[in-house]
Amino acid sequence: xxxxxxxxxxxxxxxxxxxxxxxxxxxxxxxxxxxxxxxxxxxxxxxxxxxxxxxxxxxxxxxxxxxxxxxxxxxxxxxxxxxxxxxxxxxxxxxxxxxxxxxxxxxxxxxxxxxxxxxxxxxxxxxxxxxxxxxxxxxxxxxxxxxxxxxxxxxxxxxxxxxxxxxxxxxxxxxxxxxxxxxxxxxxxxxxxxxxxxxxxxxxxxxxxxxxxxxxxxxxxxxxxxxxxxxxxxxxxxxxxxxxxxxxxxxx
Numbered sequence: 001x002x003x004x005x006x007x008x009x010x011x012x013x014x015x016x017x018x019x020x021x022x023x024x025x026x027x028x029x030x031x032x033x034x035x036x037x038x039x040x041x042x043x044x045x046x047x048x049x050x051x052x053x054x055x056x057x058x059x060x061x062x063x064x065x066x067x068x069x070x071x072x073x074x075x076x077x078x079x080x081x082x083x084x085x086x087x088x089x090x091x092x093x094x095x096x097x098x099x100x101x102x103x104x105x106x107x108x109x110x111x112x113x114x115x116x117x118x119x120x121x122x123x124x125x126x127x128x129x130x131x132x133x134x135x136x137x138x139x140x141x142x143x144x145x146x147x148x149x150x151x152x153x154x155x156x157x158x159x160x161x162x163x164x165x166x167x168x169x170x171x172x173x174x175x176x177x178x179x180x181x182x183x184x185x186x187x188x189x190x191x192x193x194x195x196x197x198x199x200x201x202x203x204x205x206x207x208x209x210x211x212x213x214x215x216x217x218x219x220x221x222x223x224x225x226x227x228x229x230x231x232x233x234x235x236x237x238x239x240x241x242x243x244x245x246x247x248x249x250x251x252x
Contacts, residue, residue, distance in 0.1 A: 004055035013075035016056065016083070016168070024088045046090040047099075052175040054101055056168040061113055070113045074164055078155050079103070083170050101170035106154045110163030119162055121150055136162075 007019040026044035033039055060073045081103045089096040105122040120137040124144070134145040136153075145153070154165045 004057055006057045006059055008059045009073050009075060009077050011073055011075055014077055016077070016079040020088065045088075046093075047085060047088055047095040048090050048093045050085065050089075050095045050099065050172065052172050053104065054170045054172070056170065058166055058168070060164070060166065072111075072113045076155050077165060079151075079165070079168055081151065098172055098174060100173045102173060103150075103168065104171040105169040106150070106165050107167035107169075108154070108163040109166045117163070118166075121145060121153060 005020070005023070007014075007016070007023060009019075024045050026042055028040055028042045030038060030040050056079075058077055061070055062073065063069075064071045083101040083103075085099040085101070086096065089099050105120060108119045108121065110117050110119075117138075122135055122137065124133050124135045133147050134150050136143050136145045153162050154168075
Protein backbone atom coordinates (compact mmCIF):
# COMPACT_ATOMS: atom_id res chain seq x y z
CA UNK A 1 0.00 0.00 0.00
CA UNK A 2 1.08 3.55 -0.72
CA UNK A 3 0.99 6.30 1.93
CA UNK A 4 2.24 9.16 -0.25
CA UNK A 5 1.46 10.81 -3.55
CA UNK A 6 4.15 12.27 -5.82
CA UNK A 7 3.03 15.27 -7.87
CA UNK A 8 5.29 17.05 -10.39
CA UNK A 9 5.87 20.81 -10.17
CA UNK A 10 6.57 22.63 -13.44
CA UNK A 11 8.39 25.93 -13.84
CA UNK A 12 5.03 27.62 -14.29
CA UNK A 13 3.85 26.40 -10.87
CA UNK A 14 0.59 24.65 -10.26
CA UNK A 15 -2.20 23.73 -7.87
CA UNK A 16 -2.69 20.53 -5.88
CA UNK A 17 -6.22 19.70 -7.06
CA UNK A 18 -5.30 20.21 -10.73
CA UNK A 19 -2.11 18.15 -10.41
CA UNK A 20 -4.02 15.37 -8.64
CA UNK A 21 -6.70 15.35 -11.33
CA UNK A 22 -4.01 15.02 -14.01
CA UNK A 23 -2.46 12.10 -12.12
CA UNK A 24 -5.81 10.29 -11.78
CA UNK A 25 -7.04 11.13 -15.29
CA UNK A 26 -8.40 8.19 -17.25
CA UNK A 27 -6.72 7.34 -20.56
CA UNK A 28 -8.43 5.49 -23.41
CA UNK A 29 -6.75 3.86 -26.39
CA UNK A 30 -7.95 1.72 -29.27
CA UNK A 31 -6.00 -1.36 -30.28
CA UNK A 32 -6.44 -4.64 -32.14
CA UNK A 33 -6.78 -7.92 -30.31
CA UNK A 34 -4.74 -10.99 -31.38
CA UNK A 35 -7.84 -12.14 -33.33
CA UNK A 36 -8.02 -8.84 -35.23
CA UNK A 37 -10.96 -7.26 -33.40
CA UNK A 38 -10.89 -3.54 -32.63
CA UNK A 39 -11.53 -2.58 -29.01
CA UNK A 40 -11.04 0.33 -26.63
CA UNK A 41 -9.13 -0.01 -23.36
CA UNK A 42 -9.35 2.53 -20.52
CA UNK A 43 -6.71 2.94 -17.82
CA UNK A 44 -7.45 4.90 -14.67
CA UNK A 45 -6.26 5.14 -11.07
CA UNK A 46 -8.64 5.11 -8.08
CA UNK A 47 -8.13 5.02 -4.32
CA UNK A 48 -9.30 1.86 -2.61
CA UNK A 49 -7.99 2.68 0.88
CA UNK A 50 -6.46 5.81 2.36
CA UNK A 51 -4.04 6.24 5.30
CA UNK A 52 -4.66 8.28 8.43
CA UNK A 53 -1.80 10.61 7.47
CA UNK A 54 -1.47 11.28 3.75
CA UNK A 55 1.88 12.62 2.51
CA UNK A 56 1.93 14.57 -0.75
CA UNK A 57 5.47 14.93 -2.10
CA UNK A 58 6.12 17.68 -4.62
CA UNK A 59 8.68 16.71 -7.24
CA UNK A 60 10.61 19.95 -7.70
CA UNK A 61 13.88 18.49 -8.98
CA UNK A 62 14.39 18.10 -12.71
CA UNK A 63 17.26 17.65 -15.14
CA UNK A 64 18.51 20.45 -17.39
CA UNK A 65 19.79 18.94 -20.64
CA UNK A 66 21.60 22.15 -21.60
CA UNK A 67 23.46 22.59 -18.32
CA UNK A 68 23.80 18.83 -17.83
CA UNK A 69 22.83 19.01 -14.17
CA UNK A 70 19.89 18.70 -11.79
CA UNK A 71 17.93 21.89 -11.05
CA UNK A 72 15.24 22.80 -8.53
CA UNK A 73 12.00 24.57 -9.36
CA UNK A 74 11.12 27.47 -7.04
CA UNK A 75 7.70 27.98 -8.62
CA UNK A 76 4.68 28.68 -6.49
CA UNK A 77 2.43 25.69 -5.78
CA UNK A 78 -0.99 26.39 -4.33
CA UNK A 79 -2.78 23.91 -2.07
CA UNK A 80 -5.98 23.83 -0.02
CA UNK A 81 -6.18 23.68 3.77
CA UNK A 82 -8.93 21.06 3.40
CA UNK A 83 -8.82 18.27 0.81
CA UNK A 84 -11.69 16.09 -0.39
CA UNK A 85 -10.70 12.96 -2.36
CA UNK A 86 -14.22 11.61 -2.90
CA UNK A 87 -14.11 11.99 -6.70
CA UNK A 88 -10.89 9.96 -6.88
CA UNK A 89 -12.06 7.02 -4.72
CA UNK A 90 -13.33 3.71 -6.05
CA UNK A 91 -17.04 3.09 -5.56
CA UNK A 92 -18.06 1.12 -2.46
CA UNK A 93 -14.49 1.15 -1.12
CA UNK A 94 -13.07 1.95 2.30
CA UNK A 95 -11.56 5.14 0.91
CA UNK A 96 -14.96 6.45 -0.17
CA UNK A 97 -16.25 6.20 3.40
CA UNK A 98 -13.79 8.80 4.77
CA UNK A 99 -12.23 10.86 1.96
CA UNK A 100 -11.90 14.24 3.73
CA UNK A 101 -8.54 15.53 4.98
CA UNK A 102 -7.22 18.63 6.74
CA UNK A 103 -3.73 20.07 6.39
CA UNK A 104 -1.56 18.94 9.30
CA UNK A 105 2.03 19.93 8.48
CA UNK A 106 4.23 21.54 5.81
CA UNK A 107 7.85 20.73 5.06
CA UNK A 108 9.61 23.75 3.53
CA UNK A 109 12.99 23.85 1.80
CA UNK A 110 15.15 26.85 0.95
CA UNK A 111 18.23 26.46 -1.21
CA UNK A 112 19.18 24.46 -4.26
CA UNK A 113 19.47 20.78 -5.15
CA UNK A 114 22.72 20.01 -3.34
CA UNK A 115 22.31 22.28 -0.30
CA UNK A 116 19.71 24.15 1.70
CA UNK A 117 17.70 24.24 4.91
CA UNK A 118 14.49 22.48 5.96
CA UNK A 119 11.79 23.95 8.19
CA UNK A 120 8.52 22.48 9.41
CA UNK A 121 5.16 24.13 9.96
CA UNK A 122 2.96 21.88 12.09
CA UNK A 123 -0.29 22.23 13.99
CA UNK A 124 0.24 22.90 17.65
CA UNK A 125 -2.71 20.69 18.48
CA UNK A 126 -4.12 17.50 17.04
CA UNK A 127 -7.54 19.07 16.47
CA UNK A 128 -7.81 21.32 13.38
CA UNK A 129 -10.16 23.76 15.17
CA UNK A 130 -8.01 24.14 18.27
CA UNK A 131 -6.83 27.62 19.26
CA UNK A 132 -3.25 26.40 19.80
CA UNK A 133 -2.38 27.55 16.29
CA UNK A 134 0.66 26.50 14.29
CA UNK A 135 4.34 26.16 15.14
CA UNK A 136 7.43 26.75 13.02
CA UNK A 137 10.31 24.37 13.79
CA UNK A 138 13.77 25.28 12.48
CA UNK A 139 16.50 23.10 14.00
CA UNK A 140 16.22 23.68 17.76
CA UNK A 141 14.20 26.91 17.38
CA UNK A 142 10.40 26.71 17.79
CA UNK A 143 8.17 29.75 17.29
CA UNK A 144 4.40 30.27 16.87
CA UNK A 145 2.95 31.02 13.46
CA UNK A 146 -0.39 32.66 12.74
CA UNK A 147 -2.79 30.18 11.17
CA UNK A 148 -3.85 32.76 8.58
CA UNK A 149 -0.23 33.05 7.35
CA UNK A 150 0.38 29.31 6.94
CA UNK A 151 -1.02 29.26 3.43
CA UNK A 152 1.18 32.17 2.32
CA UNK A 153 4.28 30.58 3.88
CA UNK A 154 3.61 27.25 2.24
CA UNK A 155 2.86 28.38 -1.28
CA UNK A 156 6.09 30.34 -1.50
CA UNK A 157 4.22 33.56 -2.21
CA UNK A 158 5.72 35.40 0.77
CA UNK A 159 9.12 37.09 0.90
CA UNK A 160 10.17 35.76 4.32
CA UNK A 161 12.77 33.39 2.90
CA UNK A 162 11.23 30.29 4.48
CA UNK A 163 11.46 28.38 1.22
CA UNK A 164 8.95 26.49 -0.87
CA UNK A 165 6.86 23.44 0.14
CA UNK A 166 8.41 20.05 -0.51
CA UNK A 167 5.93 17.83 1.34
CA UNK A 168 2.33 18.36 2.46
CA UNK A 169 0.88 16.23 5.24
CA UNK A 170 -2.90 15.83 5.47
CA UNK A 171 -4.62 14.18 8.44
CA UNK A 172 -7.90 12.39 7.80
CA UNK A 173 -10.90 13.78 9.63
CA UNK A 174 -11.66 11.66 12.67
CA UNK A 175 -8.04 10.47 12.93
CA UNK A 176 -6.56 13.77 14.13
CA UNK A 177 -6.07 12.49 17.69
CA UNK A 178 -4.42 9.36 16.30
CA UNK A 179 -1.99 11.38 14.21
CA UNK A 180 -1.20 13.78 17.06
CA UNK A 181 0.19 17.28 17.07
CA UNK A 182 3.21 19.14 18.32
CA UNK A 183 1.55 20.05 21.62
CA UNK A 184 0.25 16.54 22.28
CA UNK A 185 3.65 15.05 21.41
CA UNK A 186 5.39 17.33 23.92
CA UNK A 187 2.82 16.51 26.59
CA UNK A 188 3.29 12.77 26.08
CA UNK A 189 6.98 12.92 27.06
CA UNK A 190 7.46 11.51 30.59
CA UNK A 191 8.59 14.10 33.15
CA UNK A 192 11.65 12.04 34.16
CA UNK A 193 12.82 11.87 30.53
CA UNK A 194 12.16 15.58 30.06
CA UNK A 195 14.35 16.35 33.09
CA UNK A 196 17.20 14.25 31.69
CA UNK A 197 16.99 16.02 28.33
CA UNK A 198 16.91 19.42 30.06
CA UNK A 199 20.02 18.59 32.12
CA UNK A 200 21.92 17.29 29.10
CA UNK A 201 20.98 20.37 27.11
CA UNK A 202 22.17 22.75 29.85
CA UNK A 203 25.42 20.78 30.24
CA UNK A 204 26.14 20.95 26.53
CA UNK A 205 25.76 24.73 26.53
CA UNK A 206 28.26 25.31 29.33
CA UNK A 207 31.62 26.92 28.65
CA UNK A 208 34.16 24.20 27.96
CA UNK A 209 36.82 23.64 30.61
CA UNK A 210 40.41 24.97 30.03
CA UNK A 211 41.69 21.51 29.23
CA UNK A 212 39.20 21.26 26.37
CA UNK A 213 40.06 24.65 24.92
CA UNK A 214 42.13 24.77 21.83
CA UNK A 215 45.70 25.93 22.36
CA UNK A 216 48.28 27.09 19.89
CA UNK A 217 51.60 25.37 20.40
CA UNK A 218 54.69 26.28 18.43
CA UNK A 219 56.93 23.35 17.60
CA UNK A 220 60.39 23.72 16.13
CA UNK A 221 61.94 20.64 14.62
CA UNK A 222 65.75 20.49 14.44
CA UNK A 223 67.29 17.89 12.22
CA UNK A 224 71.11 17.37 12.54
CA UNK A 225 72.76 17.55 9.21
CA UNK A 226 75.10 14.68 8.86
CA UNK A 227 76.95 15.17 5.65
CA UNK A 228 79.82 12.80 5.00
CA UNK A 229 82.15 13.66 2.21
CA UNK A 230 84.19 10.96 0.65
CA UNK A 231 87.82 11.86 0.42
CA UNK A 232 89.47 11.16 -2.89
CA UNK A 233 92.14 8.57 -2.59
CA UNK A 234 95.53 9.57 -4.15
CA UNK A 235 96.40 7.65 -7.22
CA UNK A 236 99.70 5.77 -7.10
CA UNK A 237 102.47 7.26 -9.28
CA UNK A 238 103.39 5.37 -12.38
CA UNK A 239 106.69 3.53 -11.94
CA UNK A 240 109.66 4.89 -13.89
CA UNK A 241 111.20 2.54 -16.41
CA UNK A 242 114.47 1.13 -15.23
CA UNK A 243 117.61 2.81 -16.66
CA UNK A 244 119.62 0.80 -19.09
CA UNK A 245 123.10 0.09 -17.92
CA UNK A 246 125.79 1.66 -20.02
CA UNK A 247 123.55 4.40 -21.46
CA UNK A 248 123.41 8.09 -20.55
CA UNK A 249 120.13 9.90 -20.17
CA UNK A 250 119.70 13.09 -22.08
CA UNK A 251 119.67 16.16 -19.79
CA UNK A 252 116.57 17.56 -21.50
